[in-house]
Amino acid sequence: MTASAQAAPTGLDDEAVLLVGHGSRRERSNEQVRELASGMEDRLGVPVDVGFLELAAPSIAEAIAGLAPAVSRVTVVQLSLFAASHVKNDVPLAVERARSEHPDLTLHNGSHLGVHPAIVDLLDDRAAAVEDELEADRGAEEVAVVLCARGSSDPDANADVHKLARLLYEGRAFDRVEACFVGVTEPRLSGALHAVAKHRPDAIVVLPYMLGDGVLTQRVRDRTAEFDAEYPYVDVAAGDPLGTDPRLLDVLCDRWQAARTDSVEMSCDTCKYKVELDGYEADAGGARAMLRALTHQESHADRESVDDDPHAHDAPAKHVAVCTNQTCAADGAPAVLERLRQAARDSEACDARITRSSCLGRCGDGPMVAVYPDGVWYGGVDEHDADRIVSSHLDRERIVSDLVDQTL
Incomplete structure (x- = not known):
């Protein structure tokens, strides 16, 4: 029996869970997250709220702020299939910000769904459902499966x-x-369908490895149908996404248990932010990823609704992150932040968003100001340097060379 199938631990009166979904303009997808949260709450016997990364409310920050007055500990569980940028950058950044805003609240951050026996079992059933249809209709005997996921820039x-x-x-x-x-x-x-079809199976089952029945799932179904119509010598059909199958609760509850006991395991040996993988050397170290996460969050805060494009942004040309952690704050970072904002407001040419950041890892060399996507980090910045950063770099694309600490 898995940990999630056992009775919930005792001593949970002062604890809550935050289930984090991606968020969608399609309310049906958001409702699936809420349905899973309700299932977790029934199983664990603790309050389970929902927060979203983008495109839906409440945000992670809003959800944690709502829980903070009622409990002393919140465990964040991520409803993400794989550990890509959202899991490695965006959610940890939001959790770290929440820690600074709610110092009396203990926050645990859990891992993604990942590879789990319950998911393999669920995929097997999804394939079997389509296989049964094909065998009933056309007598398919040799069946191949194509597992189709979204795709990521993260090799892990x-x-x-x-x-x-x-x-x-x-x-x-x-x-x-x-x-x-x-x-x-x-x-x-x-390409995968063509490659598999060359082996002449009787049928090919395409499994959309998605949580919800949204744009990408429909895209998988459409392309599967197109292939089936074009190549009549092999029967091809698509199955259903994972949806809200109860077996996902097994995985989510296991991830909750690992997070609240500080035993989360991530695949750090093959993480492009931890090690230099061929083709991804520039990503090692995580600084670029952190700045990307900041920009991604802020761009969604100012987005405009654009039809069915799930990642349409009304984003500024630049994002400026000012480290306001303890050391930089003591050296005058809050004054730098406010002066940068004022100078940006006064400028007619500046198209930038200027925000606070947690530690940029350059303690003692600050206040630190990072300009993204340029990857330029300024160090030892004081209030009077803010005008130069705005008038030269943000307005005219001219780097203030005497302030440069490093470039990415």
Whole structure:
């Protein structure tokens, strides 16, 4: 019996859980997150609230602020399939900010859903449902499976898709199981279908590895139908996404237990922010990722609704992060922050958002000011330098060379 199937631990009267979903303009997708939160609450016997990264309310910050007066401990559980930028950057940044805003609140940050036996079992059932249909309609015997995920710029996340595909293949009667992606990286769905079809199975089952029944899931279904119509010698059909299957609660409750006992395990040996992987050397160290996370959060705060594009932003040209952690604050960072904001407001050419940041890792060299996406970090900045940063760098794209601490 898994930890999640056992009775919830005692001593939970002063604890709550925050289930973090991505967020969608499609309310149906957001409601799926709330449904899973309700299931967790029933199973664990503790309050479970919902927060979203973007595109829906409440935000993570708002949700934590709502819980803070009522409990002393909040465990954040992430409803994300893989550990890419949201899991590694955006949620930790939001949690770290919440820690500074609610110093009396203990916050634990859990991991993503990842690779879990319950998910492999769920995928097997999703494939079997389509397989049964194909066998009933056309007598398919040799069945191949194509597992199609969203695709990421993080090689660690993409590798987990291939691992899931292999686990789904092992010990089962599928002719083969291949992994592919809707976008961002290769192989794409169309190429995977062509490659698998060359082996002449009777049927191919396409599994959209998505949580909800949204834009990407429909894209998988449409391309599957197009392939099926174009190549009549093999039957091809798409299955359902993960949805709100109760087995996801097994995974979420396990992730909750790991987080609240400080035993979260992440795949740091293959994380591009921790080690120099070929082709991703510039990402090692995490500073660029942190700045990207800041910009991503702020751009969503100022977005405009754009039809069905789930990642449309009305983002500023630049984002300026001012470290206001303890050391930089003591050296005058709050005054620098306010002067930068005032100078930006006074400028007719400046298109930038200026925000606080947690520690930038350059203690003793501050106050630190980082300008993104340029990757320019200014050090030892004082209040009077703020006008130069705005008038030269933000207005005219001219770096203030005597203030540069490092460039990324």
